[in-house]
Amino acid sequence: MLNKPYSQACENNKQPILTELARIFSVSKKVLEIGSGTGQHAVYFAPRLNHLTWHTSDLPNNHSGINSWLTELPADNLQPPINFTIGKDHWPDLAIDAVFSANATHIMQPQNAKLMMQLIAENLPADGLFCQYGPFKFEGQYTSESNQKFDQYLTEEGYGGIQDIADLEIWARPLNLLDTIAMPANNFILVWQKP
Numbered sequence: 001m002l003n004k005p006y007s008q009a010c011e012n013n014k015q016p017i018l019t020e021l022a023r024i025f026s027v028s029k030k031v032l033e034i035g036s037g038t039g040q041h042a043v044y045f046a047p048r049l050n051h052l053t054w055h056t057s058d059l060p061n062n063h064s065g066i067n068s069w070l071t072e073l074p075a076d077n078l079q080p081p082i083n084f085t086i087g088k089d090h091w092p093d094l095a096i097d098a099v100f101s102a103n104a105t106h107i108m109q110p111q112n113a114k115l116m117m118q119l120i121a122e123n124l125p126a127d128g129l130f131c132q133y134g135p136f137k138f139e140g141q142y143t144s145e146s147n148q149k150f151d152q153y154l155t156e157e158g159y160g161g162i163q164d165i166a167d168l169e170i171w172a173r174p175l176n177l178l179d180t181i182a183m184p185a186n187n188f189i190l191v192w193q194k195p
């Protein structure tokens with residue numbers, strides 16, 4: 001199909017992320033993806049995690065792109081995008097037990113990154129999981145020079161910027177940070193769980 005949005009980064013990172021998600025979400029039933037972007041992750045993950053239902057979401061202007069990927073690569077357990085802009089919309093009316101978000105934390109404004117952590121902490125049920133993929137800082141330190149340059153670019157362009165895991169931990173209370181998994185290209189998966 002012509003005119004589908006395309007992210008080369010998604011194509012590069014989808015398999016390494018899936019390998020981790022297959023283990024982390026092995027008993028999860030219903031996942032909300034925050035900031036689905038193009039929809040490429042969703043169409044790759046959902047049919048390969050067919051024990052669960054995958055709900056896409058994003059700002060309204062990304063829905064047509066997500067829908068074009070879902071139309072071309074449908075899966076029984078893959079749901080169309082929900083309007084969900086952190087800082088604007090209420091938490092979706094869904095009984096989810098897991099949340100996934102890739103590369104959205106450093107794009108949204110810091111107050112929305114904080115709100116996202118708070119909303120996930122509020123709305124996950126006990127034992128619910130949140131997998132958060134992207135670049136992060138550790139106690140004020142970048143994990144690479146390229147991430148430092150990327151952060152400078154992000155803030156100059158008006159995006160929120162790379163967040164520090166120490167701040168995320170404060171914002172996410174009472175979630176526990178179960179694991180910090182190093183991924184290719186200086187990214188990480190943070191695995192959070194509601195007690």
Ligand SMILES: C[S@@+](CC[C@H](N)C(=O)[O-])C[C@H]1O[C@@H](n2cnc3c(N)ncnc32)[C@H](O)[C@@H]1O
Pocket residue numbers: 007010034035036037038041058059062084085086087101102103104107108109112
């Ligand atoms: C860099 S893209 C990442 C997209 C996709 N998850 C990926 O990994 O390719 C960042 C995404 O965050 C979304 N986003 C930005 N601000 C947001 C907000 N306040 N609430 C929800 N999503 C937001 C954008 O619309 C965009 O889809």
